[in-house]
Amino acid sequence: MTEVKAMVLIEPRRLTASTLPHRIVEDGGWLAVEATGLSGLEVQAWRGDNGNLIYPLIPGSQIVGRIAEKARPDFPEVGTRVIVEPLIRCGSCSACLRGLSSCICRRPLNMYGQLPSTEGPGLWGGLAERVYLDPHSIVHTVTDDIQAEVATFAHPLASGYTWVHQLAQLTAGESVLILGPGPRGLSCLIAAQAAGAGWVGISGLDHDSDRLDLATRLGADLTVNIDTEDLGMAVAGSLGTRPDVVIDVTSNDPEAIFTGFDIVRSGGRVILASTKGNRPLQALFSDIIIAKELSIRGALGASSAAYQWACRQLECDPRIDDMVSHQFPLDESNRAIQATAGLLGHDELISVAVTF
Numbered sequence: 001m002t003e004v005k006a007m008v009l010i011e012p013r014r015l016t017a018s019t020l021p022h023r024i025v026e027d028g029g030w031l032a033v034e035a036t037g038l039s040g041l042e043v044q045a046w047r048g049d050n051g052n053l054i055y056p057l058i059p060g061s062q063i064v065g066r067i068a069e070k071a072r073p074d075f076p077e078v079g080t081r082v083i084v085e086p087l088i089r090c091g092s093c094s095a096c097l098r099g100l101s102s103c104i105c106r107r108p109l110n111m112y113g114q115l116p117s118t119e120g121p122g123l124w125g126g127l128a129e130r131v132y133l134d135p136h137s138i139v140h141t142v143t144d145d146i147q148a149e150v151a152t153f154a155h156p157l158a159s160g161y162t163w164v165h166q167l168a169q170l171t172a173g174e175s176v177l178i179l180g181p182g183p184r185g186l187s188c189l190i191a192a193q194a195a196g197a198g199w200v201g202i203s204g205l206d207h208d209s210d211r212l213d214l215a216t217r218l219g220a221d222l223t224v225n226i227d228t229e230d231l232g233m234a235v236a237g238s239l240g241t242r243p244d245v246v247i248d249v250t251s252n253d254p255e256a257i258f259t260g261f262d263i264v265r266s267g268g269r270v271i272l273a274s275t276k277g278n279r280p281l282q283a284l285f286s287d288i289i290i291a292k293e294l295s296i297r298g299a300l301g302a303s304s305a306a307y308q309w310a311c312r313q314l315e316c317d318p319r320i321d322d323m324v325s326h327q328f329p330l331d332e333s334n335r336a337i338q339a340t341a342g343l344l345g346h347d348e349l350i351s352v353a354v355t356f
Contacts, residue, residue: 006128007333008117010056012048015334020122022130029070029133031084036126037062037152037324038340038352039183040251040275041113046337049277052108054116059337060126060354061086061113062155064148072135082139083154083311086112087301090136101301127333127354140307143315149353150314153183153323156351157310158302160187163271165195166306167297168245172196175239177263179203179256180249180274181211181223183323183351188247188273189218190317199239203231207346214350218319232263245269252277258284266292273299325350 003019010016022030042059044050063084067076076082089096090105103110106119112131115124123132133139142151164170176197178188181204192200201222202215212223222238224231235243242265250256251274258281260270289296302310314320325348328336333354338344340352 004123004128004130005330006058006117006123006125007330008056009045009059012055013046015046015059015337017331020117020128022123023121025069025071025121025132027071027135028137029072029075030068031063031065031082031131031133032068033063033065033126033129033131033356034081034148035064035152035353035355036060037149037155038336038354039156040340042337043341044277045113047341050108051278053114054108054118056118057114057116058123058125058128059113060128061111062152063112063126063131064142064151064154065131068130070133072133075133075139076141081142081144081148081151083142083151083307084112084131084133085138085140085302085304085307086155088112088134088136089138127330129330129356138304138307140311142311146314146321149324149327149355150321152353153187153320153351154307154310154314155302156183156187157190157313157320158306159184159273159299160189160191161194161306161309162302163247163273163299164188164191166303167299168247168269168271170195170197170245173198174244175199175241176245176247177201177203177235177243178247178249179259180251181208181215182249182251184273185247185249186211186215186218186323186350188249189215189220190313190319193219194313199243201235201238201243207342210346210348211350214322231259235263241265243268245271247271247273249273252279254279254281257281261288261292261294264292264294267294268292269295269297271297271299323350324353326352327355328352330354330356
């Protein structure tokens with residue numbers, strides 16, 4: 001039995017270097033981690049904002065690595081670089097049978113980076129040298145021609161594709177407004193362009209200036225700093241009408257939901273793709289939903305088809321090389337999470353990866 005180095009979140013704000021045993025398994029396999037992208041999930045776990053989590057745990061759900069050992073015959077060959085879907089679907093619980101992204105066969109959520117390290121074999125997060133590949137894991141082969149940290153961006157790309165193509169069902173020529181220019185907001189921009197959108201706008205705050213600048217370079221028709229501009233007037237001036245689709249990818253901002261309902265056209269679609277830190281939505285007058293005949297979808301996770309698209313997009317879209325702005329070694333995972341949270345400043349911050 002060998003030891004695997006991992007960063008274990010003992011409790012909120014206490015991320016500690018540790019070692020866990022690497023065991024021979026009869027089912028699934030093992031992944032040698034090359035890089036792990038960080039997102040709001042890791043920030044929430046580190047802060048203790050998610051009351052459903054069970055500590056200790058190893059954070060990290062956006063994992064890229066190479067097959068190190070396999071006990072499941074249909075896994076790719078040893079040495080193959082793969083992206084691991086964060087959600088593990090048992091295929092038999094009520095949620096899986098309904099096609100939802102919330103498999104309930106494990107608590108709090110059957111997902112990498114969210115399972116406690118007390119559940120064997122313990123290595124369930126990407127902030128570790130090796131990760132256990134559950135027999136129900138879904139992996140996707142990704143080219144060796146790109147750097148591992150760039151490959152981690154397949155995760156937000158897959159979310160963007162799911163929300164734009166599959167949930168919003170955006171068609172060529174339609175318009176979409178994205179609230180929030182984080183990694184997944186920018187991924188929605190790329191996915192909307194791939195769908196042939198006629199117009200794409202994206203909004204952010206003062207501290208998002210570098211992300212908004214990147215959105216402009218990516219080809220957004222409008223970028224809006226809502227701290228200094230009126231979003232409705234800016235959209236009307238650029239588009240000339242209300243957008244067909246609004247996608248809310250803001251963080252911890254319940255008021256953005258009001259904005260989506262208000263600014264979308266009658267008969268339009270609103271995709272709610274971000275959690276609000278358990279903050280309630282105050283004084284919602286639901287009549288606007290009825291009067292405007294809105295279609296509203298909640299979004300959790302990404303589909304396997306979206307991951308396949310994202311892996312292809314990595315190969316053909318050189319713009320993605322600019323998406324991972326910050327890299328940290330495993331020993332500096334605390335700083336990596338703090339950077340993801342914006343606690344080290346927002347200058348030039350696009351997305352963060354921990355590399356091995």
